[in-house]
Amino acid sequence: MISRPAKRRTVLAAALATAAGAAAPAAARTDRGTAAERGHARPHRPRKDDLIEYHDWSSLPDWESGTHEGTRAEGGRRPGVVLAEPAGTVEYKDPHTSKKATWEYARWTSPRHELTVPAGELVASWNADTPAGTWARIEIRGSYTGGGDTPWYTLGIWTAGDGDDVPRRTSVPGQGDGKSSISTDTFVIDDLAAGPRLASYELRVTLHRAEGSDAAPTVWRLGAMASDLPDRFEVPATEPGPGAGKELKVPRYSQNIHEGQYPEYDGGGEAWCSPTSSQMIIEHWGRKPTPEDLAWVNPDYADPQVCHAARFTFDYDYEGCGNWPFNAAYAATYEDMQAVVTRCASLADAERLIAAGIPLITSQSFIESELDGAGYGTAGHLMTVIGFTEDGDVIANDPASPDNPSVRHVYPRRQWENIWLRTKRKDADGKVLSGTGGVCYLYFPLDPTPQQRTVLESLGIR
Structure with a gap:
């Protein structure tokens, strides 16, 4: 059985880097302290071997920086950028409903963030509050190592809602400039062997609300993982x-018992590995729908x-629930939850997360013979890592059950770390395909413990 439909790129081809050896964790950042609103400066500590870098904007000084067009930085326990006064109006025609409406917006x-090592791909993620009748467009503009900029690419049209008061949640197809493009939720350099790399980038969020509304959509975290x-x-x-012998208590949910349910949200079963995994981890932290x-x-x-998680992570263009940032954004709609999409450089990263009490959702692809005990092969599948045995084997809540x-x-x-971290693989016919390169979702509370904060900061997450 294939537990993830092949229509989703299992992972976009990882960079054909000229550097050799294993990737290293993103650099740590200094502690932001217990008062998030103070937003102490946290400079990046570059390492020569960084091939994975997560960077975000989440503190009050972060939101006070950049360019405001009708937005305002707000402090408090959870700093953010909020729609304060409309910068203007924009007409948007929903490609999935053909509904056309005029919206107030602020941006x-x-x-510009300069990358420590130029990157071959990038995945953004965000945490936001979009009240009824509001939505957000998340965009990226990058610069190339050889000079010149990319266009402004849309990384997602996102809203927590799914009613007639908002557009459909969607990725945007057909974006590219001949050097780079957007594949569902990921920025990619088109020709890693010959092309330039991404040298720097800006992220932009445009907040929308209905005309005459006083709703105040807010973004609390906006960041991106870039890698090569x-x-x-x-x-x-x-x-x-250090995680050996530790297992976290995480609810167990099967995606397969939902086979055939809600075809409008891709019909359950093998298509729902991502939202099923997300729901397990959300409930591990004590949150769930009312x-x-x-x-x-x-x-x-x-x-x-x-079923609820599937509906509210569904990407209407991709026609599935496997959009990585949409899953993270869904998790962050629950009270005091944060979420990012990133990569881990080694199984040691996962062990340190487990030792600190943070389970992770991992993306992997493999043929059946490559993972003993799975009983299936997959072009791309999400499962949750919840612990390690005393011998260091991986304990996973696998929704493909x-x-x-x-x-x-x-x-x-040994089997598991290889199918998760490799960037190239062969299918059952010997065809060379991309591997997932350590992609994972990390969900964690607004106030992590000191140990949790330390391990998150070692991955560049503050």
Whole structure:
């Protein structure tokens, strides 16, 4: 069984980097302290071997920087940038409903961020509050190592809602300039062997609301993971680390029991690995939809919260629930939750996260013979890492299971780290395809423990 439909790029081809050796974690940042509104300066500490870099804007000084067009930086426990006064109006025709409407908008543009190592691809993620009748457009403009800029590319039209008061949540196809392009949710350099690299970038968020409304959509976190990983079919083996022997208590949900449910949201089953994994981790942190939230779900369906997660992560252009930033943004709609999409450089990163009490959602692709105990092969699949055995094998809640009790699996360490971290692989016919390169979602509370903050900062997440 293939647990993830092949229509989604399993991961965009990882960079054919000229550098050799294993990727290293993104540089740490200084502690932001307990008062988030103070937003102490946290300079990047560059390392020569950084091939993965996550950078964000999330503190009050961050939001006070950049360019404001009708937005305002707000402090408090959770600093953000908010629509204060409209900068103007814009007409938007929803490509999925053909509905045309005029919206008030305001815009914030980040300062330009110079990458430590030029990148072959980038994935942005955001945490936002979009009240009824509001939505956001997230964009990127980059500069090339050989000179010149990309166009402003749209990385997502996003809203927490799904009613007639907002456009449909969607990625935007057909964007490119001959050097780079957008593939669903990821910026990619088109020809990594011959083309330039991404040298720097700006992110821009445009907040929209209905004309005459006083709604105040807010963005709390806006960031991106940029990477330039080596072209490799195999990664170095690691020895068990500090997470060995620790298992986190995470609910178990099967995607397969939803087979055929809600075809308008891609029909459950193998298509719902990402929202099912997201829901498991959201509930690990003690959050879940209210009964009122779930009133729309058929009462005959088990685990209605999984159906809810599928609906509210659904990308109407991709026609599926596997949009990485949309899953992170959904998780961050729950009270005091934060979420990012990034890459880990090694299984040691995952072990340190588990040791600190943070489970992670990982993306991997493999043929059946490459992962003992899975019983399937996949062109791309999300599962949750919840712990490690004493011997260092991976304990995963794998939603590609026949029922909830069977979701917990133990996978061989060496096999698992290779299928997750490699950037190239071969399918059953020997065809060379891309690997996932350590992509993961990290969901965590607004006030992490000191240990959790330390490990997050070691991955560049502040």
